[in-house]
Amino acid sequence: FLLYLMLLNVNKLKVIAIVGARPQFIKHFPFEKSLSSDTELITIHTGQHYDQNMSQIFFEELGIPNPTYNINVGSGRHGKQTAKMIEGIEEILLKEIPDVVILYGDTNSTIAGALAASKIHIPIVHIEAGLRSFNKKMPEEINRISCDHMSSLLFSPTKQGIFNLKKEGFSTDTNNKASMDNPNIYHCGDIMLDNSMYFGQNEHSSKLMDTLELEEGNYVLCTIHRDNNTDSEKNLNNILKALLNCQEKTNLKIVLPLHPRTKKKINQLKNQELVKKITNNINISIIPPAGFIDIIALEKKSRLIITDSGGLQKEAYFFKKPCVILREQTEWVEIVENGNAILTGSDYDKINDAILHLLSKNDFTYPPIFGDGKAGQFICSKILSDL
Numbered sequence: 001f002l003l004y005l006m007l008l009n010v011n012k013l014k015v016i017a018i019v020g021a022r023p024q025f026i027k028h029f030p031f032e033k034s035l036s037s038d039t040e041l042i043t044i045h046t047g048q049h050y051d052q053n054m055s056q057i058f059f060e061e062l063g064i065p066n067p068t069y070n071i072n073v074g075s076g077r078h079g080k081q082t083a084k085m086i087e088g089i090e091e092i093l094l095k096e097i098p099d100v101v102i103l104y105g106d107t108n109s110t111i112a113g114a115l116a117a118s119k120i121h122i123p124i125v126h127i128e129a130g131l132r133s134f135n136k137k138m139p140e141e142i143n144r145i146s147c148d149h150m151s152s153l154l155f156s157p158t159k160q161g162i163f164n165l166k167k168e169g170f171s172t173d174t175n176n177k178a179s180m181d182n183p184n185i186y187h188c189g190d191i192m193l194d195n196s197m198y199f200g201q202n203e204h205s206s207k208l209m210d211t212l213e214l215e216e217g218n219y220v221l222c223t224i225h226r227d228n229n230t231d232s233e234k235n236l237n238n239i240l241k242a243l244l245n246c247q248e249k250t251n252l253k254i255v256l257p258l259h260p261r262t263k264k265k266i267n268q269l270k271n272q273e274l275v276k277k278i279t280n281n282i283n284i285s286i287i288p289p290a291g292f293i294d295i296i297a298l299e300k301k302s303r304l305i306i307t308d309s310g311g312l313q314k315e316a317y318f319f320k321k322p323c324v325i326l327r328e329q330t331e332w333v334e335i336v337e338n339g340n341a342i343l344t345g346s347d348y349d350k351i352n353d354a355i356l357h358l359l360s361k362n363d364f365t366y367p368p369i370f371g372d373g374k375a376g377q378f379i380c381s382k383i384l385s386d387l
């Protein structure tokens with residue numbers, strides 16, 4: 001039987017996808033679904049995220065096959081965590097010798113995969129290439145720039161991404177076979193839109209709105225996890241104070257699915273008086289990280305989204321919701337330029353002003369910045385033709 005399986009895989013393109021953090025499991029789904037039968041897919045989970053509701057839940061809900069390998073690196077400082085990943089990934093790549101490695105986004109799992117694969121000359125496909133915040137203090141900025149420059153095939157979700165890549169010397173000529181020294185870059189739309197279109201019709205299967213006694217349009221959805229917001233006592237305080245003020249002034253409910261990093265930091269805050277005020281407020285629900293079906297349902301029915309997440313900013317746009325971005329810069333500049341979102345950082349007054357402005361605005365437009373929801377198919381066809 002094993003021999004039969006091996007024969008079946010001869011001549012197939014051997015693809016290794018590397019995932020590790022929550023948004024990567026989600027981005028992997030449309031790619032995996034779009035792969036043709038001419039490919040053999042192996043998945044490596046680095047173990048960067050490991051709690052049931054940060055990892056396994058997505059494989060179950062999205063119906064993605066369990067990873068072939070899990071390196072189980074767990075949490076740690078950047079250097080230590082990334083080093084462990086590189087070591088584990090390299091060992092697997094040397095054993096499997098894939099034709100191509102797929103990397104998503106800008107996490108430590110992305111940069112570890114890029115370093116491991118590029119040094120042993122395995123072509124890299126970078127999905128979500130070209131994005132820049134122009135703030136190198138963000139670990140993600142270092143990860144995404146480095147990964148782009150080690151890749152052979154780069155897929156940008158936006159035209160801005162292509163513009164950024166061109167400025168860094170990438171050519172838009174795609175007539176040659178793609179390689180690390182002659183990479184091909186493509187504008188393909190956002191792979192997360194594929195997901196939102198697919199799962200956006202499933203919101204009725206979520207029971208969370210009923211459990212939390214929410215009605216369409218009567219609540220704000222908020223997520224916080226960026227290190228700049230969680231690891232600074234001052235910034236986290238400002239954000240929590242602004243959320244409390246928002247609830248009291250607007251009378252909207254607030255739902256806050258809490259990333260484990262943020263939970264830890266809130267528990268360590270000196271200002272536990274503020275934390276108590278929030279937890280005692282019956283209109284603010286702090287809940288564990290939500291699964292994908294639940295979060296999509298929460299996004300679709302919300303009045304406003306407040307977030308520092310890259311993914312949620314875009315999903316807010318996909319579902320036509322205004323968004324307060326708790327960051328100083330964003331890679332998704334189009335949604336700010338088009339007036340759908342406002343950058344506030346962790347400034348208390350700016351957050352309050354942005355909330356009031358967006359709640360009173362009613363002339364939003366939603367041009368198709370992120371493509372047509374078929375990025376997965378496009379990416380898979382180019383991998384077969386260009387590598």
Ligand code: UD1
Pocket residue numbers: 021022023048049050051054075076106107108109139140225226227260261264310
């Ligand atoms: C990581 C990514 C970030 C991405 C985010 C998605 C990097 C540098 N950052 O940030 O780009 O937006 O994932 O959510 O790769 N923890 C748990 N359980 C888990 C996972 C994490 O308790 O399953 C806690 C640990 O205390 C850990 C902390 O969260 O130290 C941070 O986790 P880490 O993966 O290092 O960074 P994220 O903030 O999740």
Ligand code: UDP
Pocket residue numbers: 022023026223225257258288289290291292295296308309310311312315
């Ligand atoms: N997400 C989720 N449950 C949550 C919060 C986010 O399923 O409680 C999803 C969200 O809808 C999006 C992705 O996770 O698809 C974004 O991941 P995250 O915010 O962790 O990271 P970022 O996008 O900032 O890298």
